[in-house]
Amino acid sequence: MLRTIAVAFSFLLLALPLQAEVIDIDNAELVRLRAAGVPIIDIRTAGEWQQSGVVEGSQLITYVDESGRVDAPVWLAKVQGVAKPDQPVIVICRSGNRTRAASQLLSQQAGYAKVYNVKDGMRAWVQEGRPVTPVASAVAQCPAGVRC
Numbered sequence: 001m002l003r004t005i006a007v008a009f010s011f012l013l014l015a016l017p018l019q020a021e022v023i024d025i026d027n028a029e030l031v032r033l034r035a036a037g038v039p040i041i042d043i044r045t046a047g048e049w050q051q052s053g054v055v056e057g058s059q060l061i062t063y064v065d066e067s068g069r070v071d072a073p074v075w076l077a078k079v080q081g082v083a084k085p086d087q088p089v090i091v092i093c094r095s096g097n098r099t100r101a102a103s104q105l106l107s108q109q110a111g112y113a114k115v116y117n118v119k120d121g122m123r124a125w126v127q128e129g130r131p132v133t134p135v136a137s138a139v140a141q142c143p144a145g146v147r148c
Contacts, residue, residue, distance in 0.1 A: 042122075045062050
């Protein structure tokens with residue numbers, strides 16, 4: 001019995017590193033990770049980008065459209081143009097709610113090893129008086145081959 005438990009525990013320990021990791025972060029950590037080169041995916045809608053601006057360097061890839069629909073395969077293909085599953089990625093939305101679903105999709109279904117979820121989203125970023133970039137400037141920064 002003890003041996004069975006030990007074997008099961010060993011398999012569990014071996015499997016843990018293979019599971020994806022979603023980490024909730026605050027704005028201070030977002031700044032640190034951005035400076036380290038971790039890509040930021042802003043999943044809000046175009047209207048939201050226009051309304052508040054975006055974090056400088058963000059890649060604009062809408063997750064839930066204005067009708068409330070998600071086209072996961074198309075969205076994942078766009079994200080993979082910015083960061084591969086073995087690379088960390090930051091996901092941000094207005095308040096942190098949509099990023100929970102997007103982060104889970106990236107980690108559990110697309111195999112992303114480390115996903116950072118900005119827990120309070122752009123709303124907190126703006127409330128803290130942090131800098132934003134107008135959406136026109138951000139769209140100009142989209143990488144080649146990615147339609148933002």
